[in-house]
Amino acid sequence: MPRVEHVVAQAQETGALPARHATRILSEGILGMRGWMHRWYRPDVSTAADVADAFKDLIGLGAGISHGGRAS
Structure with missing residues:
Protein backbone atom coordinates (compact mmCIF):
# COMPACT_ATOMS: atom_id res chain seq x y z
CA MET A 1 0.00 0.00 0.00
CA PRO A 2 2.90 2.49 0.20
CA ARG A 3 2.49 3.24 -3.54
CA VAL A 4 -1.22 3.99 -3.07
CA GLU A 5 -0.50 6.21 -0.08
CA HIS A 6 2.12 8.07 -2.13
CA VAL A 7 -0.39 8.75 -4.92
CA VAL A 8 -3.06 9.79 -2.40
CA ALA A 9 -0.58 12.11 -0.65
CA GLN A 10 0.27 13.74 -3.99
CA ALA A 11 -3.44 14.20 -4.71
CA GLN A 12 -3.85 15.79 -1.28
CA GLY A 35 -11.63 -4.42 -3.57
CA TRP A 36 -15.33 -5.26 -3.61
CA MET A 37 -15.79 -4.95 -7.37
CA HIS A 38 -15.78 -8.72 -7.74
CA ARG A 39 -19.09 -8.74 -5.86
CA TRP A 40 -21.00 -6.22 -7.95
CA TYR A 41 -19.26 -5.54 -11.27
CA ARG A 42 -21.09 -6.91 -14.32
CA PRO A 43 -19.37 -6.31 -17.66
CA ASP A 44 -22.70 -6.79 -19.45
CA VAL A 45 -24.06 -3.73 -17.61
CA SER A 46 -21.09 -1.33 -17.62
CA THR A 47 -17.59 -1.22 -19.05
CA ALA A 48 -14.38 -1.09 -17.09
CA ALA A 49 -13.89 2.46 -18.44
CA ASP A 50 -17.32 3.44 -17.03
CA VAL A 51 -16.29 2.17 -13.59
CA ALA A 52 -12.89 3.88 -13.78
CA ASP A 53 -14.49 7.20 -14.75
CA ALA A 54 -17.05 6.95 -11.94
CA PHE A 55 -14.40 6.05 -9.36
CA LYS A 56 -12.12 8.91 -10.48
CA ASP A 57 -15.00 11.37 -10.15
CA LEU A 58 -16.04 9.91 -6.80
CA ILE A 59 -12.60 10.34 -5.28
CA GLY A 60 -12.00 13.74 -6.84
CA LEU A 61 -9.56 12.77 -9.55
CA GLY A 62 -11.86 13.13 -12.57
CA ALA A 63 -10.42 16.44 -13.72
CA GLY A 64 -6.98 16.27 -15.27
CA ILE A 65 -6.40 12.50 -15.14
CA SER A 66 -6.36 10.39 -18.29
CA HIS A 67 -7.12 6.66 -18.57
CA GLY A 68 -3.37 6.05 -18.69
CA GLY A 69 -3.00 7.41 -15.16
CA ARG A 70 -1.03 10.47 -16.19
CA ALA A 71 -2.21 14.03 -15.73
CA SER A 72 -3.65 15.49 -18.90
Whole structure:
Protein backbone atom coordinates (compact mmCIF):
# COMPACT_ATOMS: atom_id res chain seq x y z
CA MET A 1 0.00 0.00 0.00
CA PRO A 2 2.90 2.49 0.20
CA ARG A 3 2.49 3.24 -3.54
CA VAL A 4 -1.22 3.99 -3.07
CA GLU A 5 -0.50 6.21 -0.08
CA HIS A 6 2.12 8.07 -2.13
CA VAL A 7 -0.39 8.75 -4.92
CA VAL A 8 -3.06 9.79 -2.40
CA ALA A 9 -0.58 12.11 -0.65
CA GLN A 10 0.27 13.74 -3.99
CA ALA A 11 -3.44 14.20 -4.71
CA GLN A 12 -3.85 15.79 -1.28
CA GLU A 13 -0.94 18.16 -1.94
CA THR A 14 -2.51 19.32 -5.21
CA GLY A 15 -5.95 19.71 -3.66
CA ALA A 16 -7.53 16.86 -5.66
CA LEU A 17 -8.24 15.02 -2.41
CA PRO A 18 -8.97 16.62 0.97
CA ALA A 19 -5.83 17.18 3.03
CA ARG A 20 -7.78 17.32 6.30
CA HIS A 21 -8.14 13.52 6.29
CA ALA A 22 -5.34 11.08 7.05
CA THR A 23 -3.67 9.73 3.93
CA ARG A 24 -3.97 6.18 5.21
CA ILE A 25 -7.74 6.48 5.76
CA LEU A 26 -8.29 7.81 2.25
CA SER A 27 -6.00 5.13 0.79
CA GLU A 28 -7.85 2.34 2.60
CA GLY A 29 -11.19 3.75 1.45
CA ILE A 30 -10.09 3.85 -2.18
CA LEU A 31 -8.71 0.32 -2.00
CA GLY A 32 -11.93 -0.83 -0.33
CA MET A 33 -14.02 0.59 -3.18
CA ARG A 34 -11.95 -1.31 -5.69
CA GLY A 35 -11.63 -4.42 -3.57
CA TRP A 36 -15.33 -5.26 -3.61
CA MET A 37 -15.79 -4.95 -7.37
CA HIS A 38 -15.78 -8.72 -7.74
CA ARG A 39 -19.09 -8.74 -5.86
CA TRP A 40 -21.00 -6.22 -7.95
CA TYR A 41 -19.26 -5.54 -11.27
CA ARG A 42 -21.09 -6.91 -14.32
CA PRO A 43 -19.37 -6.31 -17.66
CA ASP A 44 -22.70 -6.79 -19.45
CA VAL A 45 -24.06 -3.73 -17.61
CA SER A 46 -21.09 -1.33 -17.62
CA THR A 47 -17.59 -1.22 -19.05
CA ALA A 48 -14.38 -1.09 -17.09
CA ALA A 49 -13.89 2.46 -18.44
CA ASP A 50 -17.32 3.44 -17.03
CA VAL A 51 -16.29 2.17 -13.59
CA ALA A 52 -12.89 3.88 -13.78
CA ASP A 53 -14.49 7.20 -14.75
CA ALA A 54 -17.05 6.95 -11.94
CA PHE A 55 -14.40 6.05 -9.36
CA LYS A 56 -12.12 8.91 -10.48
CA ASP A 57 -15.00 11.37 -10.15
CA LEU A 58 -16.04 9.91 -6.80
CA ILE A 59 -12.60 10.34 -5.28
CA GLY A 60 -12.00 13.74 -6.84
CA LEU A 61 -9.56 12.77 -9.55
CA GLY A 62 -11.86 13.13 -12.57
CA ALA A 63 -10.42 16.44 -13.72
CA GLY A 64 -6.98 16.27 -15.27
CA ILE A 65 -6.40 12.50 -15.14
CA SER A 66 -6.36 10.39 -18.29
CA HIS A 67 -7.12 6.66 -18.57
CA GLY A 68 -3.37 6.05 -18.69
CA GLY A 69 -3.00 7.41 -15.16
CA ARG A 70 -1.03 10.47 -16.19
CA ALA A 71 -2.21 14.03 -15.73
CA SER A 72 -3.65 15.49 -18.90
